[in-house]
Amino acid sequence: MAKVLGLETFQGDIYSYKRDGNEYFHKSYQYAKSSYRDIKDMNPKFVLYPKTKDGNEDDFDDIYLALKYAQKYNLKIAIRTGGHQYSGASSTDRNNLQLDLSNTYRKFEWIDKDKTKLEVGISYSLKEFVDKLTAEGRFLPSGQCEYVGLGGHIQTGGYGQLARGFGDELFRAVIGGSPGNFGVITHVRLTVLKDSDYPKSYGLFAICAYDPNILKELLDIMLETETVNVDNFDYCITFSSDSGSDQGLDHGEDDDPSYDETYNREAYTRSDSKDRIIWPDMILIHAYQYKGYDEATSPIRKIRDIINKVNEEKRKIILDNYFNVSLLVEYWIILIRREFQLQYIKRGYVSDWKPKKLKDANWSDWIVKRINIAICKKLKVSAQFKYFGGENSEFYKKGLENKDKASLSWRDMNFGVSFDTFFEKDLLHLASEWQRENDKCISVNNPTFCDKDMRLLWASYDLNLDYFHDRYYDTEKKYTDLCYLREKYDPKKIFIPNDFCVGVKNEVSEKELKDKLAENSDKFDDLLKDGSFTPIWKRFERK
Known part of the structure; x- marks a missing residue:
């Protein structure tokens, strides 16, 4: 591999947009690339893989060299560990640099005898990190996507099944505050939780074939929880369209923009499995209670009763008993790289409405109708419905406790919805129309879900943060404070590689x-x- 002028002493690999052809193509891959490639350049000038000398993770020479190079030539740097950001904010264009840390920092070291304090490198995938914690009977609230990198996950968000029961303690600027980065993070110190502190945690995880009536009943359970003592309770429903019979097969020509490029060339399933994974139109249910489980009063009993209405051949209850919380976290992670090998249009909404207001708006009926239409329009949908529980949840309470330090907004949310629609290229117009109609659930006129637009950074579907920052930050001060920190710690704007970053100003000199x-x-x-x-x-x- 040829050296780059100005980066001759760089120890790791460098891939060039102009020089390395097909190899560069794979190295520049991002989850969002196939969906945004017609409107956003995600082909950096160079993709740099920093390397440490003899595995010494205190060696940052490659990082320093990349920063000096960017500063000298007035380039921006995008940092990637997993490349999973939905609107491509972990990438940049061909005028700038991509710093890939997916395999550079893999330290995993307990720093106390009780194994509750941990120093860990940011290069682990989420699944790798969770597996290491589970082996020690430890856990943290975490996201669901197996291949998300730890570096991006702890900085710009993600949410997990444990959000209501345990909350998140997110601090200003670096964690929860800024898409992109203010600098290069290589390692983090975390305080983790112990299974032994939750000896009676209960979990139900089930999969069943889609039935509109079953989905409606499961959604309605979310709208009844405020009338029951459901502290330490988390509940999430996922709908997925059928996989089709051709998942994992080559769909056609490489230049067909309908398909995701990477998975035309490599196995769809995990690398340790040769099986092709298929599924029907299905519903996945996660319901956990960490303390005080009572079969007579817990919503889990009602959820189980609804699932059992489905023909036994069309349902599978995988968990239904007392389990360690670390195992519940492990079962939350979905073990596929991507739901469908297609382009997608993403939406994510949250609501601070009380359950009664959602009942009055016939929210669950509306959800079922939208999914039925998508199925009949031959769209592939991955949708998720999460109960956050408002002021009764740890997510809300810890937001209050840390309100002067926290930068994640909308801590009073009760419910969250995400809609991803994947589509064949000739169905783009139908997918767009379907999502535009979904957008009407957030409105000041006849809303179905909420009367104000509140969004989460992990579920972003915009390309310019400054234009829409009032959707992601619940106060103007919170956003301007973060912009101030950007100016203070990154005055040369090296870490603003695209428009979905704190500190972008949509004005010209x-x-x-x-x-x-x-x-x-x-x-x-x-x-x-x-x-x-x-x-x-x-x-x-x-x-």
Whole structure:
């Protein structure tokens, strides 16, 4: 591999947009790339894989060299550990650099005898990290996607099945506050939780074939929980369209924009399995209670009764007993890389409405109707419905406790919904129309879910944060404070590699405008000199 001028002493690998062809293509891959490639450039000038000398994770020479190179040539840096950010915010364009830390920092070291304090490198995938904790009877609230990198997950969000029961303690700026980065994080110190402190945690995890009536009843359970003592309770429902019979097969030509490029070339399933995974239109149910489980009063009993209405051949209850919380976290993770090998359009909504208001709006009926339409329109949908529990949840309570330090917004949310629709290229118009209709659930006029637009960074579907920051931050001060921190710690804007970052300003300087007007004027003058063009004012002349 040829060296790059200015990066000759870089120890790791460097892949060039202009030089490395197909190999570069794979190294520049992002989860969002196939969905946004027509409207967003996610092909960085170089993809850099920093390496440490002899495995010494205190060696940051490659990192320093990349930063100096970016500073010298006025380039921006995007940092990636998993590359899973839905709107491509972990990537950048061909004028800038991609720093890939997916395999650079893999330290995992307990720093106390009780094994509750941990220093860990940010290069672990979420599944790898959870497995290591589970082996020690330890856990943390975490997200669901197996291949998400720990570095991105702890900084810009994600949410998990344990969000209501345990909450999150997120601090200003680095954690929860900023898409992108203010610098390069290599290791973090975490305080983890112990299974032994939750000896009577109960979990139900089930899969059943989709039935509209069953889904409605399961959703309605969410709207009844405030009338029952359900502290330490988490509940999430996932719907997925059928996989189809061709998952894992090559769909056609490499330049077919309907399909996700990476999975046309490698196995759809996990690397340790040769099986092709298939599924029907299905519902997945996670219901956990960590303390005080009472079969007579717990919503889990009602959930189980609903699932059992499904024909036994079309349902599978995988967990239904007392289990360690670490195992419940492990079962929350979905063991596939991507639901469908197609482009997608994403939506994510949260609501602070009380359950009664959602009942009055016939929310569960609306959800079922939307899914039925998608199925009949041949769209592939992955949808999730999460109960956050408002002021009764740890998510809300810890938001209050840390309100002067926390930067994650909407801590008073009660419910969350995400809709991903994957589609064949000839169904783009139907997928777009379907999501636009879903958007109407958030409205000041006849809303179905909420009357204000509240979004989470992990579920972003915008490409410009500054334009829409009032959807992601519940106070203007919270956002401007983060912009101030950006200015303080990243004054040269090295870590603003795209428009979905804190600190982007959608305005132009007087000099920039003057230079652009002069450039346009010069182009016009050159065209006139060519003699083949007529200025428009000639059209207005009269004899």
